[in-house]
Amino acid sequence: MVGNRKQIDFKMVWPSGTNHLIYSQWIPARLGTVSELINKLRTLCAIDNLLPPGSTLVLAVSGGLDSMVLLHLVQRLREEYSWRVVVAHYNHQLRGSESDLDAEFVKAAALTMGLPFFTEAGDVRSFAKANSLSVEMAARELRHQFLAKTAKNQQSDRIVLAHHANDQAELFWIRMLRGTWGAGLSGMRSCSPSPADKTIHLIRPLLHFSRQELVLFAQETNVSCREDSSNQDLSYQRNRIRHCVLPILQEASKRPVPEITLGFMQLLAEQQSFLEHQAEVWQTERHPDFVTLHPALQRQLMHDALIQHGLKPSTDLIQHLLHHPDVAIRVTADIFVHRTADGDLVCREPSENALPYDQSTQTLALESQTAQAIFGDFQLTIRRSSSGPDKFTDHPAWFDARTLPNDLLLRHWQPGDKFHKIGMEKPTKLQDVFVNAKIPFATRRKLVLVAQRDGPIVWVESVGVGSPYKVTLNTIEFLEWEWRKVVRNPEPE
Known part of the structure; x- marks a missing residue:
């Protein structure tokens, strides 16, 4: 999200409003010391091999609290793991001089640490208009293009992002309200391909850190950062979840909401993995009959079949296919599909001249x-x-x-x-x-x-x-x- 930032030197100075209340409510049962938080990152990296020794890491640093804490954590472990660390900052040019100050702030931090610094600026609003995107989506797209290009130029296959447990919890509720199901509710992964280049990995080593743990680290180690005022803007859905929905849920719970949400997401991910495996087995053996399968497995099979045909699965479409065999349904302007009694998905293909061809060049x-x-x-x-x-x-x-x-x-x-x-x-x-x-x-x-x-x-x-x-x-x-x-x-x- 984009807005005006102000530089913050710890002691942490929160904007007025509900932000401080939320994060004070989400404090884990016990906050570790700085050394314990560093050991936590060390353990997570060892378990998942997210950041192998000797790797070149491109850190995406905006200047906000989360990415500045990530930068300082990685810097503390850099020599121990023989990492080559590169700092990358994308200037969205959406807030005039404020955007330039963000870039200068991150550049100064990188140079103070003796780290290479790369930056690029882009006309986000023009790109958004030309591609019929929201400003937020255009900013994301250009940012990932820059990060992927920087990683490739630096012979790196790892871009390190600062998403944390609270971000994960917010994403879960955003997707839940959209009606997402299955794999979509398992959230961000600690390692996933870059949308700009599938050969480059997005690494999120802080997904098991709460926002309050990052705040604690910043306070205890005097990390400076710049705070984005748009984080208070309720026109963004994520902010409405953060400032309005989750505090109400927290009042009704004795345990931290992010902790509960992450546990539930892990269970969903495990169940989804099992369903995907069972679907693969059934497609090989084709036994027992499709109509006798558990509804959850039937849904997974229809979901996979739609993906294989290049069609977008939706809850309503899958429900129709399950409950109305051999009844065709229009899924695009020119494509009809139906399910056979045997569980096969049939895509009706019009004749070559029945549909208009795209004449754009x-x-x-x-x-x-x-x-x-x-x-x-x-x-x-x-x-x-x-x-x-x-x-x-x-x-x-x-x-x-x-x-x-x-x-x-x-x-x-x-x-x-x-x-x-x-x-x-x-x-x-x-x-x-x-x-x-x-x-x-x-x-x-x-x-x-x-x-x-x-x-x-x-x-x-x-x-x-x-x-x-x-x-x-x-x-x-x-x-x-x-x-x-x-x-x-x-x-x-």
């Missing part, structure tokens, strides 16, 4: 050493070089640069499209390529392809490079092709 110019294009939620980065990688992979893709013109087109599947897939003798209908690759019908028209203007298709998302453009032993100029889908997640990280 985007020019891609290759004249320079690097090129970049944004096409809807698809982002493509291209680099030209005189040497290829030691090992070729599907992602990023590699081309023989001399086989490509400088002017290409990003577009979607169109009627009559043909594609010369690697390993095939000649071009075939792209529809047949999709069928053979078992690409769900619901996703085929959303895939991005790159083609010459009024000419052959060069590359197809989820399929690969066209045979005429592949790297061979005679290739002397290479084109690296890196792409990603922008994740539209309503929950900020």
